[in-house]
Amino acid sequence: MRGGVNMAFADLRDFLRFLEDAGELIRIEDEVDSRFEVSAVLKRVGQAGGPAVMFTGVKGYDVPVMGNLFGSLRRLAMALECEVAQINQVYLERREKPVGPTEVEGAPCRELVYRGAGLDLLSLLPILTYHEGDASPYITQGLVIVRDPESGAQSLGIHRIQVKGPRRIGIQLVSRTSMVYMERAEARGEGAEVAIAIGVDPCTLLASVAWVPFADKLALAGGMRRAPTEVTKGLATQLWLPARAEIVLEGRFIPGVRETEGPFGESTGYYITTESPVAEIELVSMRSGAIYAASEPWTREDEVLTAWSWAGEVLNSLRKEFPGVKAVKLSSMMANCVVSMTKSSPGEARRLIYRLLTSNPYFKYVTVVDDDVDLNNPMEVEWALTTRMLPDSGIIRLEGLEGSPIDPSVKLDPHLLTAKIGFDATRPWGHDEEFAKIDVPGSARQRATSLLAAAGWEAR
Numbered sequence: 001m002r003g004g005v006n007m008a009f010a011d012l013r014d015f016l017r018f019l020e021d022a023g024e025l026i027r028i029e030d031e032v033d034s035r036f037e038v039s040a041v042l043k044r045v046g047q048a049g050g051p052a053v054m055f056t057g058v059k060g061y062d063v064p065v066m067g068n069l070f071g072s073l074r075r076l077a078m079a080l081e082c083e084v085a086q087i088n089q090v091y092l093e094r095r096e097k098p099v100g101p102t103e104v105e106g107a108p109c110r111e112l113v114y115r116g117a118g119l120d121l122l123s124l125l126p127i128l129t130y131h132e133g134d135a136s137p138y139i140t141q142g143l144v145i146v147r148d149p150e151s152g153a154q155s156l157g158i159h160r161i162q163v164k165g166p167r168r169i170g171i172q173l174v175s176r177t178s179m180v181y182m183e184r185a186e187a188r189g190e191g192a193e194v195a196i197a198i199g200v201d202p203c204t205l206l207a208s209v210a211w212v213p214f215a216d217k218l219a220l221a222g223g224m225r226r227a228p229t230e231v232t233k234g235l236a237t238q239l240w241l242p243a244r245a246e247i248v249l250e251g252r253f254i255p256g257v258r259e260t261e262g263p264f265g266e267s268t269g270y271y272i273t274t275e276s277p278v279a280e281i282e283l284v285s286m287r288s289g290a291i292y293a294a295s296e297p298w299t300r301e302d303e304v305l306t307a308w309s310w311a312g313e314v315l316n317s318l319r320k321e322f323p324g325v326k327a328v329k330l331s332s333m334m335a336n337c338v339v340s341m342t343k344s345s346p347g348e349a350r351r352l353i354y355r356l357l358t359s360n361p362y363f364k365y366v367t368v369v370d371d372d373v374d375l376n377n378p379m380e381v382e383w384a385l386t387t388r389m390l391p392d393s394g395i396i397r398l399e400g401l402e403g404s405p406i407d408p409s410v411k412l413d414p415h416l417l418t419a420k421i422g423f424d425a426t427r428p429w430g431h432d433e434e435f436a437k438i439d440v441p442g443s444a445r446q447r448a449t450s451l452l453a454a455a456g457w458e459a460r
Contacts, residue, residue, distance in 0.1 A: 199246025
């Protein structure tokens with residue numbers, strides 16, 4: 001909360017002002033090239049868990065570029081106005097209280113409008129080229145909106161978007177929802193309308209990557225914000241669009257057309273090429289002084305955005321069978337799952353490991369620790385593995401299981417099967433006293449927090 005009351009961030013600009021005041025955003029005013037140089041900075045900062053970055057001198061453009069917005073769980077917690085340790089629970093609580101969007105007149109995203117045969121995305125926007133092996137510039141933080149021709153429902157999700165020409169783009173629709181809606185339009189011989197919103201408020205961005213297929217993501221965003229998402233009707237489409245987005249692209253898929261899309265350096269750390277649908281952009285609108293938002297692949301931000309809601313969903317599912325589960329953390333393309341729990345029986349941690357490894361293709365490694373271990377502190381998780389796990393009995397190896405579709409090593413098996421490993425790093429049953437964690441009294445911890453805050457230092 002800001003000032004002790006709920007003051008949800010209305011748009012990206014509002015959030016950026018807050019981050020800058022909190023020392024969580026830096027500005028680079030030197031001239032930088034949208035080809036590789038911006039990416040190099042974002043990669044360095046993003047892999048180190050550094051601040052959000054605003055580039056105000058992108059060569060050849062008046063539009064600044066912003067990146068690494070959610071390069072830390074700390075900033076995600078700021079967006080939700082909660083503590084880092086509360087993220088999972090806050091997500092689950094607010095997910096159950098969606099708030100529908102509200103239409104507004106005079107939407108800020110309509111302040112500048114570009115359309116017609118002369119429209120050229122690469123002349124208008126500083127769309128980045130990220131890696132040496134990328135096929136072309138890519139939009140990486142575009143929220144893709146597709147409408148179901150049968151129900152009128154809309155999808156909302158982030159997909160990688162290759163800029164193939166002045167108005168021609170390829171979209172990798174990894175979301176089943178968006179693909180289903182597009183294919184339903186194709187079955188009618190129609191090209192589905194599509195819009196791409198760039199630079200949205202933090203809760204709309206977080207809702208777009210939440211793992212809730214076929215849900216109303218705009219209502220989910222309202223629930224996360226605890227206030228309605230402002231929307232406006234498209235100028236070239238009938239789609240409902242985030243009214244306060246910095247930039248909006250509108251167009252239509254070309255029915256039945258699939259083209260090679262890529263290669264592009266993905267969140268796996270490798271180049272990936274696919275066959276993807278193609279769309280033609282008919283109109284671009286933006287705010288005056290628009291900010292172009294980008295996400296750098298294979299960084300902590302990539303991981304935070306991918307895993308934040310999945311962790312909440314896994315926590316919710318596990319607690320139905322294992323009430324002692326305290327928290328869940330996902331990392332490394334969701335291949336690594338760490339769970340903290342209070343065991344109620346000697347074999348409970350092993351049962352949980354079997355449950356996760358056999359029920360979710362994405363999980364390749366599962367580690368279970370006790371509830372006194374901070375999952376957001378890698379040192380503590382490693383400490384539990386080093387001092388509490390018994391290698392002869394604490395390592396579980398399972399073979400012939402369905403692997404993750406984004407794990408390159410899985411493709412080496414003709415049936416896409418893989419081995420998986422679990423680590424029981426909980427205290428040996430009946431030996432809690434011997435494995436008690438050292439600590440200082442709670443009153444001393446609170447006093448230390450006050451002293452350090454007064455000295456101008458805050459742990460991050």
